[in-house]
Amino acid sequence: MSRFKLSSILKRKRPDSTSTSQGLTDQEQIVYKVIHEKENMGMWLRDIKRRSNLQDAIVNKSIISLQAKNMIKEVVNVKNKGKKHYMAVEFEPSTELTGGAFYDDGILNVEFINIMKKICLQKIKQLKVATLESVLQQIKTSGAIKADLKEHHFEEILGALVLDNEVMEVKSNGMGEFGAIPEGKVCYKAFGKQRVGAAAEPGIGAMASMPCGVCPRIRSCTPDGVVSPSTCVYFQKWLEF
């Protein structure tokens, strides 16, 4: 690099300089560069302040200015909605930020998820024993879901159905009803006839069916204490006939 070029870079510029091609001040350029580096992941305001080594007020001013010039945008991080994140306008927020297909404007799309669950459950019941692929195939054939969903989305939905205790996850042993499924493959089955229809409401256990089993004050309950079985309001209510 020639001495002339090097000196022109090192030359101190005036604070209000607008010498860049985009009309940005030095501070705005630094802030923009820091945000741009993060690409589609966006950057938390506090991280921007630390990384840029500028005073908070200058960073805030630069961000407002950059937003006004339509060079950066504020994005919602579904995992930290309270934290302000910024991203260069040319990028689209990553799925980590938006939450993916099951989020709508940073809000969990519960209605959509429930519809997905319902359709998947219906297909599993039809198939009796289903694999992820067979559920996917059935749904694609029926055209029940128009949204662009990948295999892993369906896997997540089936996982949620297992957690809801709507279906059980079993591994194929290659015999009987699993005859057509390779051994060791994860399968999904609706519960036996006793559970069908009652699956969403699991059987109430012995403890859960009495006040003490669900009592929030059980730890402070003693025979002669302030909270005691003889003065318990939950017992009173339970034994109203």
Next chain:
Amino acid sequence: MVSQHGILYAVHLITNQFGNLVAKVCECLLRNGALTLQAIVRRTELSPAKVRNCLLVLIQHNCVQAFILEESVSGEDAGEPGKALTLYIALFVNILHRVRFSKFMDVVSKELGGSCGELFRGLLEHGRLTVKQIVDRAGANAKESTNTVQEDLGKLVMAHYVECCPAPEPLVPPPDADTKKRAKSSKVMVEPLTLEQRVMAVAMPSVMRRFSFVPNADQVADDQQNVNQPPSKDVGEKRKLHDLESDTALEEEVECNWRANFEELLRRLRHKACVDTIKVRFDDAAATVLSAMLEASRAEEDKVKTANSVPLSLNTIYEEVVKNEKNHSMTFDHVRTCLEELSCPPTFVKTDDESYSIDFTKITEAAQSEEIESIVLKRFGETAYKIFRLLFRAGCLMETDKIADRIFVEKKETSKTLFKMWQDGYLLMEKLVVGGTATGPSYGGSSYLLWKVNKRLLRETVLDEMFHAALNLNLRLAHEIDQNKEVLNLPPDKREGPDKQKFDRLRNVRLLIHSSLMKLDEAIMLFHDF
């Protein structure tokens, strides 16, 4: 180790049935472990005669076992007579069994009929009886002939529902040194036996003697007893060393006392619980097949907490299935299909070379997790239920965000629920700080909260809560009866208007509490005994 509420519950049961004095001695033993008579006297501040009587009552009802530690005999003072001290240990499990008598009666009566059931009731009521006492009692009640009674007793012993009582004061050797070494070197953790288990292992007679009943043998025993005249020993009385050495010989000579064999009864209840679990998870056919497998392998089970049943061939299982008239419609293929269904992971039935064995541990764990899940659902709500199922199945630490993603619930709500469950001891939490300062997230550093279900600790927590709940139900019932004793004392024809309403309400209260106690006891068995 018995939990705090477990002790309170056991003491309450003893108080209800034997009064405060016996309960005080029992509590002393439950809280302090094995003690000598003198130590109990010192701690309870009761007179030695009273303590001795209380111990006799507890021993009669199989709630306490006396024993002598071999260390105390073979120590420095071994040469001196009278140094071998008798210790007393409370048998917590047998105290809990006292609320299960109706269940035990049901099992025996259904299998062996009413007359055996009536005889068995006598043993439950009196703790332990000689053949003569059993015959006398039956004669007084129903004028049954001696032979019939002895026949029934033979049936009960044959079915292992009744057993010969353990030795009155067995000599307990120190824990096996080899076992200790093996436990240290082995990679698999071997849980050492508790003192209670060691004592009972030594005290129990051999299987041959335990379940051998010869009808009309009492007369022979009486004659032998008169000839030998063994010196009577009071509980707690110091025994001379030569007496101890001749214990085994004496045991053979002294007439056997008979008592209910709780182990066998518990095994039957465990079988029933397994069948119920399978019925809910699968269907009636699968439950029928499991029930047949249990029946076919019953004779081979030698302890309550057997992990696996003996392997059975498909033919043996089918033969057992069709023994019951109701199952004649089941085909060989249907049974095979049920077995295949049961052998899918989670494998409730293991298969190996065309033979099938029941995995009791898996079935019990499934039932336990269902019970805990229902508590979590009712106490903490639906989000908690999903979180719990996720963490229970994962069996490892999981980060808040990942949990929220998997259960499709907003992170804020997920965090709130996680904290609530953690506060009540249902979850473990660990904080992980990656990079930056340890005090909190800073540039390049973040802190994460990781959550986990510790299955063993959770089972202990839930069991303690169950004991607490059972105690509370009992206390509430006592309170209700106390509040309405005036109505209870009224003759039936004078119960009118509000008095009748109160009486009817109390009857409903009693019914509800009693049925809840029965259900709760089944859950306690699931966590404590199975």
